[in-house]
Amino acid sequence: MTILGVDEVGRGCLAGPVVAGAVILSKPIFGLKDSKKLSKQQRDKLNAEIQIQAIAIGIGWAQPSEIDELGLTAGVRLAMQRAISEITLNYDAIIIDGNYNFFPTNPKVRVMIKADDLIPAVSAASIVAKVARDKYMCQQSLVYPNYAFEKHVGYGTKLHLEMLKVYGTCSIHRHSCQPVKEILAGLS
Numbered sequence: 682m683t684i685l686g687v688d689e690v691g692r693g694c695l696a697g698p699v700v701a702g703a704v705i706l707s708k709p710i711f712g713l714k715d716s717k718k719l720s721k722q723q724r725d726k727l728n729a730e731i732q733i734q735a736i737a738i739g740i741g742w743a744q745p746s747e748i749d750e751l752g753l754t755a756g757v758r759l760a761m762q763r764a765i766s767e768i769t770l771n772y773d774a775i776i777i778d779g780n781y782n783f784f785p786t787n788p789k790v791r792v793m794i795k796a797d798d799l800i801p802a803v804s805a806a807s808i809v810a811k812v813a814r815d816k817y818m819c820q821q822s823l824v825y826p827n828y829a830f831e832k833h834v835g836y837g838t839k840l841h842l843e844m845l846k847v848y849g850t851c852s853i854h855r856h857s858c859q860p861v862k863e864i865l866a867g868l869s
Contacts (some may be wrong), residue, residue: 685737685772687800689754689757690716690810692781694835695845695861696828696854699748700833702810703739705772714802715797716811726777728812731805739767740813749857758783758862764806778803786829808856 689701691729710730712723719727732738741763748756763784763786765775766845796803815834827848833841835853837860845854845864854861 682774683770683772683801684802685765685768685775686778686796686800686804686806687761687775688716688778688797688803688807688808688810690814691762691835692753692757693837694855695858696745696830696835696839696851698745698814698822698853699743699753699760700810700814700817701741701743701757701760702806702808702813703737703741703761703768704731704805704809705737705768705770706731706734706805707736708734708751709781709801710805713801713808715795715804718798719808721815724808724812726809727805730812731809735805737770738808739764741765741767745853745855748855752857753785754783756782764810771797776794776800776803778807787793821853825853827851 683703684706685703689699691697691699712727716724716765741760743756743760747759749825772862774791776796777792779792780794782790784790818834819831828844829840850861
């Protein structure tokens with residue numbers, strides 16, 4: 682059975698895109714697991730191996746403006762849809778990490794809690810999405826140096842919240858996120 686594994690990263694962030702990965706593996710790769718359980722060095726090493734070993738990889742992005750306009754759930758769906766659309770090979774099933782089916786009319790879709798730890802293709806999708814998003818957020822730290830995106834990659838850490846209070850928002854902040862809304866309300 683050919684499995685297309687799908688996972689996203691950045692759902693809980695205050696800034697930056699949601700990024701989804703979609704991966705088909707021909708064989709498992711040793712060391713794959715949920716990207717959050719790996720160090721940056723481990724993720725980078727596995728990502729390089731996935732890029733060589735996977736028979737198909739798709740990466741989809743939903744930008745902060747799209748998330749603000751559509752809502753977070755629709756933004757995640759859009760990123761996943763874009764990642765899946767990059768896959769041109771046939772597959773028997775799509776397994777999405779989590780408990781929410783973003784594509785309820787697609788009979789190939791199955792959702793599984795902890796799939797990013799249990800299904801190698803989903804683990805690989807988690808890793809490629811995390812590496813791509815982290816790289817993008819580090820690049821954004823050069824564009825917006827006041828926010829230290831290279832340290833927190835857009836998550837709502839104490840440092841990020843402090844920078845938001847001092848500098849306000851920049852173009853990659855999600856204005857629909859409650860902490861960002863509160864800071865914007867306090868600045869006006």
